[in-house]
Amino acid sequence: MASDVRPRHPLLLSIWICLLASLARAFYVPGYSIKSYKQDENIPLLVNKIYSDNTQLQYAYFDLPFVCPPTGSKHHDSSWASGQSLSLNLGEVLRGDRIKNSDFEINMGQDVECAYLCDRIVNGHDVEWAQQLIEDGYVTEWILDNLPGATSFVTVDRERKYYAAGFKLGYKDYDTTTGKPTYYLNNHYTMVVRWRKAPGSAGDNGGRVVTGFEVYTKSVDRGQRNETGCPSDLDERPNPLPLYIAPNTTDLSEQYPDSSYIPQAKIDLDQVFMNIPYTYSVYFREEKEIEWANRWDLYFNDQAESNTTHWLAIVNSIIISSILGVVCMIIWVRTTSRDTKGRGDGLLEEATLRPKRRSEKKTNGLLEKEGQDLMVDDLSDDEALEDVSGWKMLHADVFRPPALAGLLAPLVGSGFQLVCMIGGLLSLSCLGVLNPSWRGGFITVGVFIFFFAGGVSGYLSARLYKTFGGQNYRKNTLLTALLFPGLLFSLVFFLNLFTWAQASSTAIPFTTLLVLAFLWLLIQLPLVHLGSHYGFYRSKGYSHPTRTSTTPRHIPFDNTTWYSRNRLLLSVLAGLVPFAVLFIELIFVFKSVYLDKSSYYYVFGFLSIITLLLAITIGETVIICLYVQLCAENYHWGWTSFLTGGSSAVWIFVYLNWYYWTKLHIDGFVSSLLFFSYGVLACLVYGLATGTIGFLVGYTFVRRIYGGVKVD
Secondary structure: OOOOOOOOOHHHHHHHHHHHHOOOOOOOOOOOOOOOEOOOOEOOEEEEEEEOOOOOOOEEHHHOOOOOOOOOOEOOOOOOEOOOEOOOOHHHHHOOOOOEEOOOOOEOOOOEEEEEEEEEEEEHHHHHHHHHHHHOOOEEEEEEOOEEOEEEEEOOOOOOEEEEEOEEOEEEEEOOOOOOEEEEEOOEEEEEEEEEEOOOHHHHOOOEEEEEEEEEEEOOOOOOEOOOOOEOOOOOOOOOOEOOOOOOOHHHHHHOOOOOOOOOOOOOOOOOEEEEEEEEEEEEEEOOOOOHHHOOHHHHHHHHHHHHHHHHHHHHHHHHHHHHHHHHHHHHHHHHOHHHHOOOOOOOOOOOOOOOEEEOOOEOOEOOOEEEEOOHHHOOHHHHOOOOOHHHHHOOOOOOOOOOHHHHHHHHHHHHHHHHHHHHHHHHHHOOOOOOOOOOHHHHHHHHHHHHOHHHHHHHHHHHHHHOOOOOHHHHHHHHHHHHHHHHHHHHHHHHHHHHHOOOOOOOOHHHHHHHHHHHHHHHHHHHHHHHHHHHHHOOOOOOOOOOOOOOOOOOOOOOOHHHHOHHHHHHHHOHHHHHHHHHHHHHHHHHHHHOOOOOOOOHHHHHHHHHHHHHHHHHHHHHHHHHHHHOOOOOOHHHHHHHHHOHHHHHHHHHHHHHHHOOOOOOHHHHHHHHHHHHHHHHHHHHHHHHHHHHHHHHHHHHHHHOOOOO
16 A cells, blocks of 8 residues: 655644743742741741852851851750751752751841841951952852742832842952952841731731741941940941951061061961951831742742743744754655655565566576566565665665664663653653752752663663664663763762862762762662563564665765765764754753852743754754765664764853853862863763654654555
8 A cells, every 4th residue: 555644744833832832931839838937936047058150169158167156056936956957858968058057036027126146256267268259259048938048139120029049248349549359248137038927727827928038238347336246337337347357567667667668467367367246137027919829939030031032942943843844754755655656665675566577688597587577586685676776775784783782772771761850850840849949859859760760771771782682681781770870970979079178068978979879779770670671581672674684785985975974973063953942041041050040940841842842853853864874875873863863962062161261250170170070961961861862763763764665
């Protein structure tokens, strides 16, 4: 029967994607229970860490030598002592969180004009470090009722208000007379807690919920203070507190009494000290316009202006995908419709050519046949397909196992494991399950999805390995379970040596590394083994529509084009197309991860649509590249499809380098090492996932066109 293949028009696909795009904004599930507070009930203020856009190193707040250390005391109605660490989930530890209770006394509804916290005595080394942290633009993160302390902003038209998580550790200014930089430390904190009546019966009983937490900072000098330790001129504009220790020149002037020039004094940083007083104020303000369920919206309001750009990114992706879709349709029509009219189509091994009258002489044992019907089974392969050209001539070689098949199968298995992880994370984020209120939830869920997807990884890897003719089942299982996770674990451990040396909270604790090793070796490894055993022994290898000849066919590279001869260059250049689909959304991701860490990236609806379009574009690109390669009579399509699918990772890494040199201001060897190492790791994860998509699409395409249709 002739084929009646009718590919769907790309316009229909675009319409469906536009309908899905109406759900682009990921909604927010704030939690399962609302915490309400009664009048005068204590609200714990938690301190976490400091971080900067100009460096990759974070530090725990209580590890700073110039802040007030915890006293260990408890608040009047709280069971938590200051300095007590909270139990953190895996994601919080991996992202560098170190959350502890503080000595700040905050009680619902009680305004505090000014409260004294402590006087911190620091030496010269501590002052220099504080200056360096301010120079690097470090931001402090505090947490109240699971809300990060925010710096409040308003839009230019003053119609909307939005938050940026965290507040500055201090600021830098220049002396008007000398022009030298002076650093000022913020040592007074004005906290504004916004609340409203709790919903339901809790509100009827006097319960209140927190809907906002704003922190305003001041630098206040050690000037005149009252008996409580607070400055008397706090309501006015106080003099700031400079981080500066004046050198002692008394001894030098005595040493050079008759000299008009006194040399610059050398400061022994261990022997000079500075007193830093800390105070704070608390104000409660009722906020009736914001519901508790919507209290995180202010942290996302700054992203509302970029919605138009996100839509443009989607339109751009649809246009690129549609153009490639038209090309793929033309290829599909050529391979399934027009070619059915010629010889050698259909199931090339099984289809029978129509009888025809031929006159042949006796050659190589064949009888001379005059005026007789000659069937294809009576001829050799070359004679039967003598008028077939292009991709159809490869039917006996196209399913030949690729070179290094024992490596390709584990890579595809690991890549599919990553695809499962990425798909699960995007789905849960779009449903609102993974949101900023679940601190560390995104990383925690991602780690567990990755490890528990090991069974699927082992199954796919083993079945492909069996299809490729592999026999060493145990070797394939170990490569699948250990290759990528082992590389990941080794790189993280190596980078940890540098962050440990810097005493940074970015360093993963040794116990957490043991937990990750436990999950890897005692959960993922057995699951990979079970999946691999089932895929190798309980499942058959993927069947192919044509048989493979024993002798490989010669590939005619002499008269082919450059893109047929150089498959690697073709794959790398083809990666520009998926990169063009992802590029605009990548700008927002990089901005949130590197350039503005105080903002939250929470437009996973847009990202999910872009990811879907990216997968479609990768598939279309792979189909086009494979068709070009097969028409050039080159049957080595296995690695080409994998590399073409993942080659956009090369361009992402190029863009990452450009971003580093032109947009960021990262200083220091360790920070640069972390930036590029984790950048390479992210590109590797992306490349494995998209390379797997490319291979599976290419494998399906090759199986389909060589399966063909039978001719009447």
